[in-house]
Amino acid sequence: MQELFLGKRYHTLDYFFKNKFGTKIAKIPLSGGFTCPNRDGTKGTGGCIYCSGALSGDFAGKAEDSIEKQFSDIADMMSKKWKNTKYMAYFQTGTGTYADIAKLEYLYNAAISQPDVVSLSVATRPDCISKECFSLLEKISKKTYLTVELGLQSVHDTTGRIINRQSTYAEFLQSFTTLKNLGIDVCVHLINGLPFETVDMMNESVRTVSELLPWSLKLHLLHVIRRTECEKMYNRGEFRTFEKDEYVSLVCDQLQMIDKRIVMQRLTGDGKRDELVAPLWSIRKFELLNSIDAEMERRGAIQGDKA
Numbered sequence: 001m002q003e004l005f006l007g008k009r010y011h012t013l014d015y016f017f018k019n020k021f022g023t024k025i026a027k028i029p030l031s032g033g034f035t036c037p038n039r040d041g042t043k044g045t046g047g048c049i050y051c052s053g054a055l056s057g058d059f060a061g062k063a064e065d066s067i068e069k070q071f072s073d074i075a076d077m078m079s080k081k082w083k084n085t086k087y088m089a090y091f092q093t094g095t096g097t098y099a100d101i102a103k104l105e106y107l108y109n110a111a112i113s114q115p116d117v118v119s120l121s122v123a124t125r126p127d128c129i130s131k132e133c134f135s136l137l138e139k140i141s142k143k144t145y146l147t148v149e150l151g152l153q154s155v156h157d158t159t160g161r162i163i164n165r166q167s168t169y170a171e172f173l174q175s176f177t178t179l180k181n182l183g184i185d186v187c188v189h190l191i192n193g194l195p196f197e198t199v200d201m202m203n204e205s206v207r208t209v210s211e212l213l214p215w216s217l218k219l220h221l222l223h224v225i226r227r228t229e230c231e232k233m234y235n236r237g238e239f240r241t242f243e244k245d246e247y248v249s250l251v252c253d254q255l256q257m258i259d260k261r262i263v264m265q266r267l268t269g270d271g272k273r274d275e276l277v278a279p280l281w282s283i284r285k286f287e288l289l290n291s292i293d294a295e296m297e298r299r300g301a302i303q304g305d306k307a
């Protein structure tokens with residue numbers, strides 16, 4: 001039996017952080033007031049078909065508050081839950097590199113200057129990092145442990161068009177490679193269950209990305225959210241969502257094909273329950289994660305054993 005990851009059969013973020021920093025690291029989701037080029041007309045309008053318009057950051061601090069206030073409000077809550085924790089500041093909302101360079105520099109520096117922050121994570125679109133921004137990210141990476149999250153969702157450009165992503169796999173590869181060459185750890189987002197994708201296509205995305213050896217992967221389950229284009233397609237019967245058992249089996253298959261060095265930050269999505277149309281079983285996130293653990297154990301499987 002190969003080594004487990006703090007009792008888990010996949011390489012968790014907790015395991016990674018405890019090895020790197022020797023302690024629990026809590027993420028503080030901050031809002032930098034970023035918009036998105038796929039909503040303001042620069043790249044497209046309407047956004048990705050599943051995007052809630054809250055710019056994919058429903059749980060972050062309020063953009064009208066200063067970084068200091070957002071941080072202290074959330075850190076106060078977290079420190080009650082976990083004693084002696086350190087923090088990763090996280091720009092999740094909107095496109096975290098989509099602002100002029102002076103504003104980005106101010107925001108990133110403000111975030112990493114907060115008490116007990118040992119790391120910064122910036123989530124963005126792969127087609128939205130300028131030359132100046134790459135240089136800025138490199139500069140920030142010399143001051144703190146920086147990770148950049150790239151929203152890919154699928155390696156298939158046919159799907160990219162269906163979901164109105166307005167960026168290509170080639171653009172992703174270019175940014176991914178540049179960040180890797182700068183020594184910056186990259187987390188890649190993929191979504192399982194996108195309209196018209198087969199299980200083979202989803203697995204191809206996972207295998208392709210695993211071979212690129214990013215630092216980390218986030219696997220999302222497609223959530224059909226109210227008032228999105230995705231909801232209209234779902235209501236017209238154009239696609240269906242996974243049943244829970246199907247999803248558990250799919251994620252376990254994928255974990256087995258993902259290189260064990262890759263940190264798995266997510267195995268499902270996170271949505272507001274009153275906004276979720278389908279699949280409703282996904283609201284019980286811990287039940288789902290427990291089922292994935294149980295299935296991995298039943299198989300005697302561990303991440304990467306079929307990579």
Ligand code: SF4
Nearest residue numbers: 036038047048051055
């Ligand atoms: S790139 Fe992100 S924020 Fe922009 S529309 Fe798509 S999901 Fe929403």
